[in-house]
């Protein structure tokens with residue numbers, strides 16, 4: 001674009017030549033104009049191209065930034081208070097108070113799942129399916145259970161504390177003596193005897209991260225994901241050591257191998273194999289203890305019982321008479337009970353009852369008092385409650401026999 005109008009000499013000698021010059025100038029102008037048009041088109045194209053690159057750059061910068069960010073943690077909103085939002089982190093179960101913007105606050109409700117950053121600020125709320133995995137592993141610490149709420153299995157409580165709690169509290173002691181701390185315990189025994197309760201009490205007692213997974217949930221709710229969940233479970237524990245992993249109803253994933261070759265079975269098998277291999281990796285497992293529980297000990301695959309997997313098999317039996325008396329006392333603690341209620345006699349009467357049965361008898365006795373418009377529960381209420389629960393049980397047994 002070096003040609004400009006200035007460069008051209010303008011001759012004024014005669015009319016004919018003037019005319020010629022004007023014509024040539026007009027021609028030239030036309031050329032210049034079309035050139036100008038062309039350049040403008042090119043400029044527009046270049047601009048558009050530039051925009052495209054600009055956008056790409058922005059996208060890449062954003063992605064780069066995201067990659068450099070530290071990971072977010074999953075938490076559940078507990079409560080919206082005036083001071084801020086109370087959240088509970090999954091995995092370690094710690095509660096925290098965090099501030100949020102007005103806008104975000106409007107979107108939040110208790111029980112919402114959110115992603116929080118290192119400083120526990122809420123970054124975003126999560127879609128439900130984003131974190132089924134995190135939810136499965138969440139610990140249920142409420143209502144709180146303490147060792148004092150468990151009756152009749154003192155020795156078992158001691159044994160669990162010795163194998164799970166002590167090594168976590170005093171790892172040096174084992175190092176000094178030169179032995180490996182126990183890796184895990186398996187609680188087994190009839191239904192309703194306090195196995196799950198005992199694990200929950202450990203969760204309340206220890207400062208370690210407590211991660212829970214129910215075997216039945218693994219198998220029925222997260223079909224196809226069992227093995228991966230087990231891997232994630234141990235990974236989560238490794239990241240949050242010291243940690244206790246509680247696998248309740250372990251029979252659901254560690255039952256004897258059967259002949260049948262349904263796909264469901266194969267899935268359970270894979271889940272169990274993953275569990276076994278995680279348990280074997282004890283060397284690099286670090287400060288992680290395992291508690292498992294089952295009421296189907298007979299059904300367990302022997303592989304899971306092999307030495308090195310569970311150090312202790314702890315049987316939680318049905319309570320004896322003294323145990324039953326203790327459990328009656330525990331479950332009537334917050335009830336108003338008539339002075340002449342004799343817990344010793346109740347315990348003798350409820351021969352063969354489990355802890356769960358006794359709890360049901362106490363609740364039912366309370367119901368009898370309410371029906372009778374009384375606030376105090378009498379010996380006769382307990383007796384009637386026991387009879388009612390007995391017959392219910394029998395009915396159930398009958399229907400089971402005929403089923």
Ligand SMILES: Nc1ncnc2c1ncn2[C@@H]1O[C@H](COP(=O)(O)OP(=O)(O)OP(=O)(O)O)[C@@H](O)[C@H]1O
Nearest residue numbers: 149150151191192193194195196197295355356359
């Ligand atoms: N030893 C006990 N002392 C006091 N309460 C008990 C005891 N055992 C059971 N209970 C009562 O029964 C309820 C169920 O007990 P828990 O869930 O611990 O049984 P479990 O042994 O895990 O049974 P399952 O094998 O069916 O899972 C408890 O919430 C508690 O109220």
Ligand SMILES: [Mg+2]
Nearest residue numbers: 195196248293
């Ligand atoms: Mg249980």
